[in-house]
Amino acid sequence: MTVAMGTEGIIDRYVNFYTDFAFKKLFGTEMNKDLLISFLNALLQGREVVLDVNYLNTEHLGTQEYDRRAVFDVYCKNDKGEVFLVEMQKGEQQFFKDRSIYYSTFAIREQAPRGEWNYELKGVYTIGILNFCFDKEREGNYYHEVKLMDTTTKEVFYDKLVFIYLEMPKFTKQENELESLFDKWLYVIRNLAALMERPRVLQEKVFTHLFEAAEIAKFSRVERYEYEESLKAYRDWFSVMTTAELRGEERGEERGFKKGEEKGLKEGLEKGRLEERLRNARGLKARGVDADIIAQVTGLSEDDILGL
Known part of the structure; x- marks a missing residue:
């Protein structure tokens, strides 16, 4: 368990994967x-x-004066020339999908060489590791892969531009449920800061390296300070987001309570008016007034009046 701290120390053994550092x-x-x-x-x-x-x-400036700067978390190219943009997104943004599309354009435009060119592109993969859920209706679906598709045939139109989103809060597998290497990576990303030792199921050599690189006690003094500052920024962000959510819920409850009161009052008034019309209708009917006249006076239907 992590305790609140400034720069006086950390009791976690491993870093929080969600921090920028x-x-x-x-x-x-x-x-x-x-x-x-x-x-x-x-x-x-x-x-x-x-x-x-x-x-x-990882830092790019647009080619036009009105272009904004783009700063990628991880920006790399594989041995085939394909480009990978890997982003950790801690909180939901109103236009996070737009941001993904915008970032992918830099990796596309940079492939244009000087001189003649036949427009052949290498693949571009934009990968978002999300510490939030954007698709709340599908609880278990944490993996999303998006490509350009023909909406009529439902076939992929272009397979060189790929967007992959991982909704980490939906990944709830426990240690004994991990099957594939992909499962193990998602488990580590989500749970690293809570672990005090390397789980037995993570026997692959790559995880030996991971746990060594993530162990805070092995950091240099500068690295430790940078991590503490990054962790503090993450906690501050988390606190702000949690407070905003709680206030939103409270406002929603208040609006719901007020709406309920208004609805109850409205229903009560309508019920009172109906009872008053029925009393008047009964009185007029007892005096022998015709049903059509009573209907005009009270607003009730003739069938209602005949049933009194």
């Missing part, structure tokens, strides 16, 4: 690139085999 250290550095390669191969499940990656500049 940990994510970039484990997936975005040359010395740990075998971790990223293993993760990508597990994610692609044999459809593509990544033998090596070359890290590219």
